[in-house]
Each structure stands twice: as C-alpha cells, then as structure tokens.
Amino acid sequence: MLNLVLFGPPGAGKGTQSQKLIDRYELVHISTGDIFRAHIANQTELGQRVSQLIADGELVPDSITIAMLEEEIDKNPQARGFIFDGFPRTVAQAEALDHFLESKDSGITGVIALDVTEAELTARIAKRKAISNRADDDSEKLKKRIEEYFHKTIHVLPYYERQGKLTKVNGIGDIEVIFNEISGVIDGFNNG
Numbered sequence: 001m002l003n004l005v006l007f008g009p010p011g012a013g014k015g016t017q018s019q020k021l022i023d024r025y026e027l028v029h030i031s032t033g034d035i036f037r038a039h040i041a042n043q044t045e046l047g048q049r050v051s052q053l054i055a056d057g058e059l060v061p062d063s064i065t066i067a068m069l070e071e072e073i074d075k076n077p078q079a080r081g082f083i084f085d086g087f088p089r090t091v092a093q094a095e096a097l098d099h100f101l102e103s104k105d106s107g108i109t110g111v112i113a114l115d116v117t118e119a120e121l122t123a124r125i126a127k128r129k130a131i132s133n134r135a136d137d138d139s140e141k142l143k144k145r146i147e148e149y150f151h152k153t154i155h156v157l158p159y160y161e162r163q164g165k166l167t168k169v170n171g172i173g174d175i176e177v178i179f180n181e182i183s184g185v186i187d188g189f190n191n192g
C-alpha cells in the first residue's frame with residue numbers, strides 16, 4: 001500500500017494538493033476536517049459533540065478523532081492506499097495510526113510536510129474566508145488554530161523524522177510546481 005501523510009499548518013495547501021494527488025495515484029483521501037464538517041452538516045451525534053470545539057479552532061479530543069479515523073479506513077478495504085490530510089495532529093494520534101496500520105500488516109510509507117511561513121498562512125486564510133464560509137476562518141479562531149498547530153501538532157514532525165519518513169517540501173509558490181515536487185517525492189517512495 002501507499003499510505004501518505006500530508007502534513008502542514010492550517011492553510012498550507014493540504015486540501016488542494018490532496019485533490020491532485022488522489023487523481024494521480026488513485027488513493028483514498030481521508031481529511032478528518034472534512035469528515036467532521038460532514039458530521040456537523042448532517043447533525044449527527046458526533047457532529048453535535050464536536051461542533052463548538054471546531055468553531056473555536058480547538059482540537060477535537062484524540063479518542064473521538066482516532067475512532068472516527070479507524071472507522072473511515074475500515075470503510076475502504078479495497079483501497080490501494082490513503083492520503084491522510086489533517087491527521088495525525090498529535091503524537092498520540094500518530095502512534096494510534098501506526099498501531100492500527102500495523103494490525104493490518106501495513107504502515108505509513110512517508111510523510112510530506114508543506115513548509116509555509118506564518119505570515120503567508122494568515123494571508124491565505126484571510127482570502128479563503130471571503131469565499132469559504134467556514135466558521136473557524138475568522139481571525140480570532142484562526143489564531144487559535146495556528147496556535148494549536150505550533151503547540152501540539154508540530155511535535156508530530158520529530159516523531160516521523162525519527163522513523164526516517166519525513167520529507168519537507170516548500171509550500172509557497174505555484175500550485176503545479178509544488179505538486180510536481182510532491183509527486184517526485186512519492187515516486188521516490190515507489191521506486192525505493
């Protein structure tokens with residue numbers, strides 16, 4: 001299997017690049033943010049439990065997020081691989097993902113981290129806010145999301161670095177150029 005983690009702060013371009021990658025590599029895209037938003041839109045019990053946290057830009061507790069992710073993986077037994085977008089966001093999530101994939105005789109192939117400066121992120125999300133309608137894109141909530149990233153999520157990077165699975169890609173510039181660079185990294189996994 002080809003299992004990729006696309007890593008980066010809010011606004012790094014994970015969603016945009018994921019869309020392009022699933023087309024080229026025929027992978028199943030799992031975005032925990034998208035799944036949470038679908039639950040909220042459908043007013044499921046889970047959606048009701050997480051909607052305030054998400055609106056406030058805080059992380060959803062690991063127990064809820066991990067259970068939801070495992071369920072999503074299990075919905076796709078035929079997948080030739082997955083792109084995880086927005087997961088793992090904590091070291092506990094990264095460990096849980098490793099254990100879960102191991103139990104299926106699989107594992108993470110590689111992690112691609114999109115490198116973007118904080119100034120660029122704030123500018124991008126301000127632009128996205130004008131069209132996205134996401135409750136968590138207003139400036140206070142966004143500040144909280146970026147803070148959560150730099151306090152909690154950033155620690156996931158050394159976790160994968162220790163495993164020798166981390167590759168950083170410059171996330172600023174032309175979308176196609178970034179995509180080609182990511183594709184080059186993935187082709188390296190396939191051939192290596």
Ligand code: ADP
Nearest residue numbers: 010011032033054057058059060065086087089
């Ligand atoms: P972004 O990367 O732009 O912040 P996402 O769509 O990935 O947006 O996530 C939106 C929100 O969903 C997060 O701010 C958080 O509240 C929640 N969320 C998504 N994924 C996770 C996760 N793996 N762990 C905890 N909370 C999550």
